[in-house]
Amino acid sequence: MPNSSRKIFAGARIRILRQSLNLTQAMFAQQISISTSYLNQIENNQRALSGSVILALVDAFNFDLAELALDGAGKVSVDLQEILTDPIFADNEVLTQEIKVAATNAPNVTKAFLDLYGMFQKSREQLGRVDNALKDRETSLAPLPYEEVRDYFHYNDNYIDELDRAAEAFSLSLKRSGADRHADLVEYLSKTHGVHVVLRKDKPSSGTIRSFESATKTLYLNAASTKATNLFQLAYQVGLFEQSKLVENLLDAAEFHTDAARDVCRMTFANYFAGAVILPYSDFASAAKEQRHDLEKLAFQFDASTEQVCHRLSTLQRGGNRGIPFYFLRIDQAGNITKRHSATSLQFTRFGGSCPLWNVHHAFQSPGEILRQLAITPDGVKYLSLAFDQTKRVAGFKSPVRKYVIGLGCEIKHAAQVVYADDLDVTNEQNFEPIGSSCRICERADCFHRSVPPIGKEIKIDHSSRGSVPFKIE
Incomplete structure (x- = not known):
């Protein structure tokens, strides 16, 4: 049940639910035993949802309470x-x-x-x-292709139901040869599509992870890549072969502005399918609860990388079987966010840098560690934030190296289900560090790390005194 101490206004969601069922306000109100005028006030956000109305919505329409967590x-x-x-x-x-x-x-x-x-x-x-x-x-x-695709996933809570279920069905249908899913996928591609898989060692430092030659039906994988990477690329190739019709239907429904955005999303859908094959929804969701979201144990259990595990945790938003709402991001050393997904109320800045007080910016200085942070945002929501570094390189001393930090977090109300919070005192308000999204939209006036004033606030320059920030916010 949503937090009873906070009023819940969900007029837009209730209106959409009613219209999707082709019910008038009178018919809908009768189903949940309230007056039509009361329903009208709810839909116009003039009245909050009461506990009895929420329970009536669940009974009458199987309403998912998780939808109220983040409108x-x-x-x-x-x-x-x-x-x-x-x-x-x-x-x-x-x-x-x-x-x-x-x-x-x-x-x-x-x-x-x-x-x-x-x-x-x-x-x-x-x-x-x-x-x-x-x-x-x-x-x-x-809009720029990548930005448009990011927005598409952003407003779909990073969960694509049809594609996710198709990937899960395929994963469950695979012939199992013990625990070696790499061998299973190689055999499947060979028998079903006549594709020969070759681990290429002649060009390990080329940076090419996957290359498919349609003329010879040969799929080349980089022998220097990790097992998790090659497993993902095998599943990606299956997605290209078998999910094209579903993908094109999804692309048509998305109505992207340009062919470039459509092409980017086609690739992203194939990535989504591959991730859902490696980490099938029901099995992974159950394991995540059982392992209490221990990233390394989950990565070992599913032959995945910790980044793949974090990404998948942020997509567990299936109706009736939702996981903990996580945010997930990947940043480079310049602070650029190269991947971002959020099922929480924490949102990432689109323009400019993110808050320097966030632990994702400190993980580069602590290689090999999972940094933990209890954080609170200006709206008063508290989070458990994890961050760890990741290095990607190809074989060769002079080969380029890419370094990233992975960030993963959830609201503190879910901390008891996450192993990383076991020894943290989440009841002590003093343990929570203030963070924000961006200085321009953060209203904290006393932040010593502020770079620019927040929008809509006047500043004052005191020529006789200087603090860590050269201005004061009125």
């Missing part, structure tokens, strides 16, 4: 708040509460505004570069 409006609200940090809105003072009301009561209008700003941002960038592509209106105003 999509929360994600839209954070995105809108960050966009409003753009200097073009400097003369418009928009209160945080106004943003939340807009995102909750008019989510479609708010999302349209976000899309419009994205097109404006793209055209502004291209004008700055005097890009000749500006002549092609459709191309110039479309």
Whole structure:
């Protein structure tokens, strides 16, 4: 049951549920034993959901309570708040509460505004570069392919049900030869698709992880790659062969602006399928609970990497069998977020750097360790945050090395189910470190690491005194 100390407004979700069932307000209200006027107030977020109404929704419509943990409006609200940090809105003072009301009561209008700003941002960038592509209106105003695909997954809670279930069904259908799933997939590709798999040792430092030659039906894998990487690439190839129809249907429904975005998402869907094959939903969700989300034990059990395990934990959002809502991200040494997914209320900045107080920025200095942090965001939500470094390289002394940090976290209310919190005192308020998403949308006035003032706040310069930050926030 959602936290009873916090009022729950879910008007948009209730309205969408009612409309999906083709019920009038009167018919829907009768099903859950409330008046039509009461339902109307709920749908317009004038009344919070009471405990009795929530229970009635569960009984009448099998409503998933987990959907109340994070309304999509929360994600839209954070995105809108960050966009409003753009200097073009400097003369418009928009209160945080106004943003939340807009995102909750008019989510479609708010999302349209976000899309419009994205097109404006793209055209502004291209004008700055005097890009000749500006002549092609459709191309110039479309969002960047990777950004559009990230938004697609972001607003789908990083879970694609049809693809996930197809991957799980395939994983369960595989002929098992003991514990060697690599051999199982090699045999399957050979027997089903006539594909010969070769571990290539002649070019270990080329950086090529997977290469398929359709003429000879040969799949080359890099012998220098880890077992987890090659297992993933085998499953990826199966996805390309067998899920093309489903993938194209999903792409049609997504209605991407450009062929480039569609192509990026096609690759991302194949990646999603591969991850769900290696870590099939029900088996992995059960194991995660049993192992209390011990990343290394789960990686060993499923022949996966810890990054794959973290990514998969952030996707366990299947109705009726949801896992703990986790956020997952990967950052490079410059602080660029190269992967990001969140099933929590914690959202990642789209523009500019993330909070330097977050432990993901410290893991580079602690190689081989899993750093733990009890953190609290400006909205008062507390988190258990994990971070650890990862090095990717190919064979050869002079070969390039890529270094990343993986971040994984959940709200502190789930800490008892996570092994990494066992010796942490989560009841002591003093143990929680204040973090934020970005200085421009963080309202903390006393942060010694602040780089720029928050939007909508006046600053004061005291010429007779200087602190760690050269200004004070009014």
